[in-house]
Amino acid sequence: MSIVVTAATGQLGTLVIDELLQRVPADQVVAVARDAAKAAPIADRGVEVRIADYNDADALAEAFGTGDTVLLISGLEPNRRDQHRAVIAAAGEAGVARIAYTSVLGGPEADYDLAADHIATEQAVLDSGLPYTFLRNGWYNEVYTDQIAGQLANGVVGSAGDGRIASASRRDFAAAAAVVLTGEGHEKKAYELNGDADWTHAEYAAELARQSGKDVAYHNLPSADYLQVLVGSGMPEPMAQMFVGVAQATERGRLAGRGGDLSALIGRPTTSIADSIAAALVH
Ligand SMILES: NC(=O)c1ccc[n+]([C@@H]2O[C@H](COP(=O)([O-])OP(=O)(O)OC[C@H]3O[C@@H](n4cnc5c(N)ncnc54)[C@H](OP(=O)(O)O)[C@@H]3O)[C@@H](O)[C@H]2O)c1
Numbered sequence: 333m334s335i336v337v338t339a340a341t342g343q344l345g346t347l348v349i350d351e352l353l354q355r356v357p358a359d360q361v362v363a364v365a366r367d368a369a370k371a372a373p374i375a376d377r378g379v380e381v382r383i384a385d386y387n388d389a390d391a392l393a394e395a396f397g398t399g400d401t402v403l404l405i406s407g408l409e410p411n412r413r414d415q416h417r418a419v420i421a422a423a424g425e426a427g428v429a430r431i432a433y434t435s436v437l438g439g440p441e442a443d444y445d446l447a448a449d450h451i452a453t454e455q456a457v458l459d460s461g462l463p464y465t466f467l468r469n470g471w472y473n474e475v476y477t478d479q480i481a482g483q484l485a486n487g488v489v490g491s492a493g494d495g496r497i498a499s500a501s502r503r504d505f506a507a508a509a510a511v512v513l514t515g516e517g518h519e520k521k522a523y524e525l526n527g528d529a530d531w532t533h534a535e536y537a538a539e540l541a542r543q544s545g546k547d548v549a550y551h552n553l554p555s556a557d558y559l560q561v562l563v564g565s566g567m568p569e570p571m572a573q574m575f576v577g578v579a580q581a582t583e584r585g586r587l588a589g590r591g592g593d594l595s596a597l598i599g600r601p602t603t604s605i606a607d608s609i610a611a612a613l614v615h
Pocket of ligand 1 (some may be wrong): 339341343365385406408413471472574
């Protein structure tokens with residue numbers, strides 16, 4: 333009976349493994365990854381690695397064991413809805429004890445395109461009859477701070493207006509996952525996970541300007557213009573459309589604060605956007 337983490341070589345998965353190893357011995361943790369070479373640093377920490385692509389039902393059938401507690405980390409590919417269903421089916425066949433899933437803030441109430449796969453996956457988990465926990469993750473601080481080089485050069489560009497975003501660091505979300513995977517009392521729970529404080533793009537730009545000492549402004553564009561900027565930067569149009577949808581949802585308040593589930597789970601305040609900006613400026 334192990335704690336099994338899928339997409340373990342991703343940025344979130346790597347942090348979840350790290351947080352788990354701070355709580356339980358390595359022989360209780362299993363990492364599922366599609367690339368053995370990328371998983372080598374995890375194996376070096378004493379964690380068993382099982383190789384399975386979300387598209388490979390035969391490999392997924394070997395990925396889980398009876399009584400395991402599984403974290404399904406959402407994928408990124410266009411067919412991820414079917415991929416997630418395949419993971420849930422394999423977990424059900426194996427008779428796992430519980431499946432946790434990294435969903436979207438608001439769950440079924442999230443009314444933008446990006447959320448549809450998450451809503452379908454939550455439903456597939458419910459339909460499976462497996463004991464579950466939904467980790468409805470808000471936005472990572474790093475979604476914004478990973479763009480700092482461009483923001484310093486061109487300003488912060490978006491179309492979210494004055495919409496507020498209660499983001500938290502990826503590490504915060506990973507810690508919450510580890511708490512839920514190792515603790516009791518999380519069955520049939522859906523946690524709305526976001527940061528303790530929320531901010532607007534204009535406030536973000538002002539904080540980046542303050543910390544960097546550079547002139548950084550927020551340029552709020554109409555949705556159609558923002559789409560052109562994203563496509564012009566090389567983003568595939570369907571993905572750009574999804575980002576525009578998220579910006580519109582942000583303006584409607586869908587990413588704003590929803591209470592303190594995340595800080596309550598991790599037992600500390602969430603990481604502020606200012607701290608994540610500071611960390612990104614150091615690198
Ligand atoms: N809340 C947010 O702000 C936010 C932002 C971005 C994404 N997300 C969602 O949260 C997930 C985790 O975030 P992240 O930052 O860790 O993303 P990430 O670093 O891009 O990691 C994505 C992970 O998914 C794995 N994966 C993709 N396709 C797969 C497949 N066919 N079979 C098996 N594994 C597959 C990747 O495997 P490899 O390591 O082999 O590439 C990687 O481990 C993302 O996949 C996405 O669904 C959330």
